[in-house]
Amino acid sequence: MIEKALKGSPRYFGALMVFLAVMGIGGGFYLIQLNNGLLITGLSRDVSWGFYIAQFTYMVGVAASAVMLVLPYYFHHYKAYSKMIIMGEFLAIAAVIMCLGFIVIDIGQPQRMLNVLINSTPRSVLFWDMVVLNGYLILNAVIGWTSLMAYWKRVSPPTWVKPLVYTSIIWAFSIHTVTAFLYAGLPGRHFWLTAILAARFLSSAFCSGPAILLLLTLLAKRLTGFDPGKEAVKTLSTTITYAMCVNVFFFFLEVFTAFYSNMPGHMDPILFLFSGFEGHTYMTPFMWTASFLAIASLVLLIPYKWRYNPDVLVPALIMLVIGTWIDKGMGLIAAGFTPNPFEKVTEYLPTGPEIMIALMVYALGGLVLTILWKIALEVRAEVEGSL
């Protein structure tokens, strides 16, 4: 089955080449980082996690989002997702690979990363994050590949896949919950020290992840003619809309708690994000853009007539993805560290090399995803006679 990745149109190989080229350029910057250390990043003593960890957090959400298809398909036998399910599982594989990549590029001593296994420390949430991420990668790889293989051979999937599928549904919730616990259990980081953080992570994941999946599927439809089915697009866009409503609602819960209680520790990071703190306003344009995009996407998605119109759906999804990305991929980490334990602001913005190295990981994900989707679509074309 894997040989299907080796034959393809010039456009397919062109895409792979572009991904490889970006990986090569980013890889060059990563070599500089390996040789000189993380000083090439915008990180500091006060903001010790930044763009890399933020991208990791965002991609964990994308990985977890596959469950929004798997759950209705397997628990409720919702057959409309039958063509999309494999795409979701393969997107999850690519997303988890990116997550692991972002962690590797973030650590100061990557050659020692297996210390997390050798000196496994169950009291550290990072240890559990390693467990759940790798577990989810293995689960999705085994389930996705076995199901596709069975489909290709025109037999039903082996019975042992079923329990793995049910495990993966629960597991998907765990990967984003555990990732939220990385932050939520820290004293002195007020923005993260909130019981609703895991719930916010899941709600944001369940809108942004399926939105990315739907956008990529619609792109694949344009490029290859693969049709996920009208019903599947409709249902998935409805799921996205509900999840985004919950996401925005959860954010307002945070705002209420912080500002009605009037507790400075809770208000300061939110003020830093939206109005600046002690004159430092570098995050405010991003956060107001994110807020505007979030509201605008909801305005376009909530009326079902607009939502079911592809000409409105696609821009709305793009707005949603950018809005949630700014919120999680920039704001979440910066606000956790700002103001710092001395109630001061150390500004953080990613540097050029930092962005290039992150792009390397994104290109790796793009490469993996393109190959996996190519295989899935080829198999479908062969079995069904058409896409």
Add this chain to the structure above:
Amino acid sequence: MQRSRRDFLKLAGVSALGLSAGTLGFLGEGAQAADALPTATDFAKPAKAKQWGMVIDTAKFDDALHKKCIDACHNYHNVPKIEGKQEIKWLWTEEFHGAFPTERPAFLADAQEHRKYLLLCNHCANPACTRVCPTKATFKNDEGLVMMDYHRCIGCRYCMAGCPYGARSFNFRDPGEFIAKDKLNLQYPHRTRGVVEKCTFCVEMLAQGKQPLCVQASGGAMVFGDLEDPKSEIRKVLKEKYAIRRNPSAGTEPSVFYIL
């Protein structure tokens, strides 16, 4: 087998001679141990405690004394002098609002407001940094010291996120280039790139029965001892004078106390 072992012992003897002569040519000029290396007898009577702690009598400090303490620490431990936001700090000062932001004082007394406060790792009784470390590179030893194993640290910086006191620094670059060659102390290693470091309460001094270097340099403005021993000097001081700790609501039980 016997023979090679004898050869090894001979070589070890010669090496030891070379060390005691204090002239290791291959280490380059100026790279000499300032004092004689401690020997086994120096470690015969280590200072022991259940939970080491420190009291800082802030009124007794001025800028000169702060500098003396910081220099004593940073010079001995080869803490690099890096300017800017990627700096390394083991012992440093902040004004009141930075040191005690959770106190949020209004109309602060002049004496306290214009004072600087010496900050360092609090060697908490219940530290968050050791809880989050995924490799046990940072851990608490039997004497209440929050220790660092620099060889085990993977540089994930989770401890920096976990510490509510900003007491940890990350080596974003090779620190060796930022230590003046003539100041390099060969009795203490400097760290490598990509690991986190912090104050150790001078565990190497305690092992020799001595007080931490900053305490020695402070001339009595700092008191160091066992917080769990009711008869210790530090407990006597705490019984007599009101002392506060930084951000007590974080629940980490810091072991550094400040007399205002």
